[in-house]
Amino acid sequence: MTQESRLILALDVYGVEKAEDIAKQAEGRVRAIKINWPLVMTSGIGVVQRLSRYAEVLCDLKIADIPNTNRLITQKVNEMGAWGIITHIFTGSDSLKAVKEASGEMKVFGVVAMSHPGASEFMLGFRDRLLALAKEAGLFGIIAPGNNYEVTKELRSRAGTLKIASPGVGAQGGSASDAILSGADYIISGRSIYESDNPSVEMDLINEEIKQAIGLK
């Protein structure tokens, strides 16, 4: 299942024990486990190696700094053996290039559109230019909302070979099948899995939903 699954588990928890407990249940059920700063700042970046025993790790660091700092962050994540990294694009092509160049074999995803309401104030308006930069930089994929299907559909039609990973599924209101039908390649879901009574069953259900949606396309 691991290689085939289109599910990315967002492990947005503090504390490495809790993270590891859920990661164990994710083994063989997800394409990758996504972690972010709250976990890294308390556990240190070594948590990537620790979780990699169960599934590949996608570091959702939403990098948004000057080129030199972006490079230092990315190098360190690459050294830890992460599968991928998520960076912002809006800080410009030099900052993005710094991430790409330091990424080694990692998959680099650039944020084109986000899933919270405030994203409409600035970012949504220039998503075309962000998408263009993602292509130009040769990224592996982009982030587009799994709870705003119109935006994802539109981006899919112009994203070429870029993969689309979509957060916002589950607790933030999106449905896995609708996100897949809008063009998402990966579904990112967190709270609805790790806050459920039985995370393994929840992941199996989402995988099944994704599989059926792919069948409908």
Add this chain to the structure above:
Amino acid sequence: MTQESRLILALDVYGVEKAEDIAKQAEGRVRAIKINWPLVMTSGIGVVQRLSRYAEVLCDLKIADIPNTNRLITQKVNEMGAWGIITHIFTGSDSLKAVKEASGEMKVFGVVAMSHPGASEFMLGFRDRLLALAKEAGLFGIIAPGNNYEVTKELRSRAGTLKIASPGVGAQGGSASDAILSGADYIISGRSIYESDNPSVEMDLINEEIKQAIGLK
């Protein structure tokens, strides 16, 4: 000097021993020590407490995520007793509000303009709206380039009571006195200090330069 100094030392180094060595020399010479992700990801956020023995700590995390994640990051930094935190504004008012609400007594600085070339591709064009959001959210200050005096001058004229902290001084080409004369309240300098043969002397020189520039205003 600590309270009076307008110098913020950017301690953009990996490794807590190196950081602590330079922090010791900064004691009594700076308003704060600025740290960023490369140090936090290797040392853990506990490095804030360790460095706070020598000077107040400003966490330059350029936070740029959804409200819930922004809140978790900020809470953790506040628990560590940091003096301040740097957040992006472009992710929108809800994300910014989440940082402000979780910041406790910390000074919150919002990024309005950055010092690298790529900043002109997106951010520079909507600096007016970013500034407006910073005011609306009741931030302590904003980040504006110390190597692009026209932008800082213009922002100063409309920033009201917001403080301006300016990176880009030293290795990135800005001069401390010119940045102060353009309206910066704090000068952020890193490489030109910690890569010098004698960081203490270098900090004393910059403090003297700032003092003279303030005298000229």
